[in-house]
Amino acid sequence: MPEKRIVLKNCEVIDPKRIDTYLEKDGFKAWQKALTMTSDQVIAEVKASGLRGRGGAGFPCGVKWEGVRGAHGLEKFVICNADEGEVGTFKDRYILQNDPFSLIEGIAIAAYAVGAKRAFIYLRGEYRYLLGPLRDAIRQAGSKGFLSHTDIEVREGSGAYICGEEMALMESIEGKRGELRYKPPFPTVQGLWQQPTTINNVETLMNVPQIILNGAAWFNQFGTERSKGTKVLSVAGDVARPGIYEMVLGSSLKEVVIDLAQAKNVKLVQVGGSCGRIIPASMLDTLLSYETVLSAGAITVFDESRNVIDIAHRTMEFLAEESCGKCSPCREGTGVMVNILEGFVKGTAAEKDIKILEELSSAMILCSLCGLGQFAPTIVMDTLNYFRSAYDERIQRVKVVK
Amino acid sequence: MTNKTTAMSKNRKEMLELLQEAQSKTGFLSKEAMTKIAESLNISKSDVYGVATFYSFLSIKPPGRNIIRICQSLPCHYKDGQTVIDSIARELGIKPGETTADGKFSFTLTNCIGSCDKAPAMLINDDVHGNLAPARIAQILKTYK
Numbered sequence: 001m002p003e004k005r006i007v008l009k010n011c012e013v014i015d016p017k018r019i020d021t022y023l024e025k026d027g028f029k030a031w032q033k034a035l036t037m038t039s040d041q042v043i044a045e046v047k048a049s050g051l052r053g054r055g056g057a058g059f060p061c062g063v064k065w066e067g068v069r070g071a072h073g074l075e076k077f078v079i080c081n082a083d084e085g086e087v088g089t090f091k092d093r094y095i096l097q098n099d100p101f102s103l104i105e106g107i108a109i110a111a112y113a114v115g116a117k118r119a120f121i122y123l124r125g126e127y128r129y130l131l132g133p134l135r136d137a138i139r140q141a142g143s144k145g146f147l148s149h150t151d152i153e154v155r156e157g158s159g160a161y162i163c164g165e166e167m168a169l170m171e172s173i174e175g176k177r178g179e180l181r182y183k184p185p186f187p188t189v190q191g192l193w194q195q196p197t198t199i200n201n202v203e204t205l206m207n208v209p210q211i212i213l214n215g216a217a218w219f220n221q222f223g224t225e226r227s228k229g230t231k232v233l234s235v236a237g238d239v240a241r242p243g244i245y246e247m248v249l250g251s252s253l254k255e256v257v258i259d260l261a262q263a264k265n266v267k268l269v270q271v272g273g274s275c276g277r278i279i280p281a282s283m284l285d286t287l288l289s290y291e292t293v294l295s296a297g298a299i300t301v302f303d304e305s306r307n308v309i310d311i312a313h314r315t316m317e318f319l320a321e322e323s324c325g326k327c328s329p330c331r332e333g334t335g336v337m338v339n340i341l342e343g344f345v346k347g348t349a350a351e352k353d354i355k356i357l358e359e360l361s362s363a364m365i366l367c368s369l370c371g372l373g374q375f376a377p378t379i380v381m382d383t384l385n386y387f388r389s390a391y392d393e394r395i396q397r398v399k400v401v402k
Numbered sequence: 403m404t405n406k407t408t409a410m411s412k413n414r415k416e417m418l419e420l421l422q423e424a425q426s427k428t429g430f431l432s433k434e435a436m437t438k439i440a441e442s443l444n445i446s447k448s449d450v451y452g453v454a455t456f457y458s459f460l461s462i463k464p465p466g467r468n469i470i471r472i473c474q475s476l477p478c479h480y481k482d483g484q485t486v487i488d489s490i491a492r493e494l495g496i497k498p499g500e501t502t503a504d505g506k507f508s509f510t511l512t513n514c515i516g517s518c519d520k521a522p523a524m525l526i527n528d529d530v531h532g533n534l535a536p537a538r539i540a541q542i543l544k545t546y547k
Contacts, residue, residue, distance in 0.1 A: 087475045090516040125459040126515045128528045156422060159459035161513060175417030175443075177456040236477040236518035243519045270476075273514075300477055300518070314476055318513055 001251040003260070004222060006230050007206040008246045011098035016133065019140040022101040028146050030209035034109045042113040043069060046208065048216035050228035055081055055164075055201030056272065056296040057371075058227075061208075064198050067188035068114040071196035078111045078119035078150070079173070079192065079199040083157050083164040085124055086273035087318060088298035091232040092202040094244045096123075096130050099206075100137035104152065106205030108141075109212060111150035114198050119150050122169050124157045131156060161322035165370050166191075166199045168324060179326045180369045201296070203232055223249035227289035237270075237301035239263040247288065254284040257301055265304045268386070273298040274315045275375035278382035308390040312383045313341040319376045330373025333364040337380060344394040351395055354384065413443055417453055421460055430464045458512070466501040466508035468546045471525040474511040477518035486522050487511070489536035493543060507543070 005011075014021040022028075034042050047062025068076055080103065084092040095103065107119050123131060131154060138152050160178045162168045168178040170192045191197025207229060211219045222229050227249040236242045239261035247256060253271070257263045266281040271288070272295025279286050279293065288294055302311060320334035340357055343349035361377035368374045384391060417439065424435040431454050440447040454460050472478075472487050487498065494502050494509060501508045517523035520532025531542055 084516055085514065087514040088477055088518050089514075090518055093516045124516075125457075126512075126525065129530065155418070157459075158418065158422065158457035159512070160457050172418060173415060175414040175453065177453050179456075234518065236521060237480065242521075274476075302480070306480065311476065314479065318475060322513065 001248040001255070003246060004230050004248045005246050006210050006219075006222070007095070007102075007203055007232050008099070008244070009210070010102055011095065014099060014101070016098055016100055016137070019101060019137070019144060022099075023144075026213065027101055028105055028141075028144075030212040031105050031108050031112075031146060034112055034212050039069060039113050039115060042109065042212065045216050046113070046211060049207075049211045049219040050216075050223075050226075051204065051207050051211060051219070052227065052290060053201060054203035054207070054231065054296065056086075056294070058290040058294070061200065061204055064188055064200070065110065065113050067186075068116075068196045068198045071189050073195040075118070075193075075195050076114055076116040077192045077195060077197040078107055078114060078116045079166075079169065079197060080107055080119065080121040080202060080205055081164065081166065081169060081199055082127070082202050083122050083124045083169060084127075084202070084296075085161040085164045085322075086275070086296055086298055087315075088236055088270065088273045088300040089234045089296050090236075091234045091244055091297060093127055093130070094234075095202055095206060095232070096127070096134060100134050101141065102206050102209055103202055104138060104141045105146070106208040107152055108146060108150050109208050110198060110200065110205060114196075116198075117150060119152045120173055120192075121152060121154045122157060122163070122173060123154055124163075125159045128156065160324075161318075162324040162370075162372060165372065167370070169199065170197065177324075179324045182369065203297075224287070224289050224291065226291055227294070231288060231294060231297050233288070233297040233299050235261045235299045235301070237263075237299075238266070238303035238306070239301050249289050249294075250287050252284070253279060253286050253288060253293075253299070256288070256299060257284060261299075261301070263301045263303070266301060267304045267306055268302050268308070268311075270300040270302070270311075270379075271295060271298070273300070274318050275371060275378060277378060278386060280386045308383050308387040309341065309344045309394060312379050313338070313345050315379045316341055316376070319372065323372060323376075327367070327369040327373060329364045329367040330369070330376065333360055333368070333373065334376050336360060337377070341380070344391060347394050347396060349391075349395050353395070354391060357384065414445065417443060417445075417450070418457075421450075421454055425460060428464075429467070430461045432462075436462075464501075466505050468507050468527055469525075470507055470509045471512040471515065472498075472509075473513070473515045473517070473521070473523050475514040475518075477514075478522040481521040483522040485536050486524070486534045486539065489539045490543075493539055507546070 051061040052058040163178040167181040172178040187197045269279045271293045277293045325331045436450045440450045523532040
């Protein structure tokens with residue numbers, strides 16, 4: 001499947017500082033069209049398009065909006081999740097830098113569809129340099145009258161990976177520690193300040209104007225049966241051409257990693273960052289879609305010179321540090337995993353350590369409150385599965401002296 | 403009842419912004435600053451302290467005038483991030499987590515800053531510096547006062 005620019009259509013085409021250049025490229029035409037439709041029609045169109053959440057979870061966008069639209073509350077909210085913290089992901093940064101207007105238009109349409117008067121963009125603290133330009137873009141859209149139905153406020157994070165999780169993010173907007181909430185109730189019913197809330201990734205909302213403008217049937221022609229449209233991928237690591245690539249869903253990992261980014265001597269690819277899947281070089285034919293592997297689209301390539309155990313250990317150190325600490329399977333589990341993996345790094349691990357890693361993994365997957373804890377063991381399980389010998393080599397063999 | 407709870411918790415939403423604002427004035431969150439915020443929002447001091455210490459970009463200790471945050475995540479690490487960390491440590495004469503004696507620089511390690519296409523990368527205050535190499539470090543640091 002080829003590259004195709006739907007989300008990035010205007011990136012490096014318009015001047016992100018001047019709304020006029022966006023208007024020349026059909027900017028806010030989708031918003032105007034949406035206002036001629038009923039909210040239900042807008043939602044029906046997005047539902048029919050098959051657009052799924054681009055933050056990684058892949059929840060159908062239209063279904064989420066329908067839930068918020070139908071829920072009872074004092075007020076409804078739209079949140080744009082721009083807390084792009086996953087290791088190896090930088091697509092939202094690229095989008096915000098190059099085309100903030102499409103995002104604003106997407107948010108305005110979402111707000112109209114669900115009946116929200118207020119919307120928030122939660123921007124990670126590491127991207128503070130984007131705060132000024134983003135607020136300026138909102139101001140420009142407002143002065144042209146495009147935000148007559150919706151007020152968009154940018155809230156800034158302060159360096160917490162977990163705040164990319166929807167419930168933690170809402171806690172953070174409410175001025176609290178970014179800790180998890182139990183689900184259900186889901187945000188569509190009780191989200192921000194316990195009110196119905198739709199929370200969508202930057203890239204998801206970027207698709208919305210194109211869907212409204214060109215229709216669900218047009219969007220539907222791209223992708224696979226259950227993964228429609230494109231995916232913006234952040235490619236980094238051992239590649240000659242790191243950067244952003246927008247591919248039709250169903251493209252193979254090989255097309256991106258070898259053909260476009262020109263990687264050589266690939267050992268493995270991590271798809272989806274620290275919580276993502278490991279794909280060994282022998283499986284580069286794997287397709288990128290919600291049916292196979294995808295996540296938020298971080299593609300980190302490691303060549304033959306890299307040590308699998310070191311990759312697993314460093315990834316787990318990151319997860320242990322960023323665990324919010326609310327639930328013990330994640331808080332304690334990631335910590336214990338770091339310690340055990342350290343044994344493999346040093347070559348002092350025992351035979352039983354592999355069994356402990358496996359048991360701990362299933363406990364964490366079953367009992368953790370959110371995605372961080374549930375997917376933290378992925379790196380261990382996948383590397384054990386594909387690179388078992390790397391672990392076995394590091395087990396200290398006790399010599400029996402007779 | 404629901405109305406009242408919602409209204410009350412909405413004042414609280416200012417907290418993170420108030421903390422960020424207080425920090426931007428003095429560089430860190432003093433006991434006095436946190437007490438003032440607690441009083442203005444009518445919540446306990448421990449609650450404010452809890453939030454202030456949760457976020458890695460908020461600091462309850464005075465940092466240097468410029469904060470260097472070097473990415474230690476995998477994509478940067480494997481592009482020789484460690485040599486950059488070492489060269490900054492050498493240049494400043496401090497280890498990660500420390501502040502120079504003249505108060506000019508604080509130096510910390512951080513997780514992915516979303517500049518993996520320009521690895522290894524670091525943030526100094528709000529500026530991104532990418533494609534770093536030890537040879538460039540001294541010159542970059544010189545541009546900060």
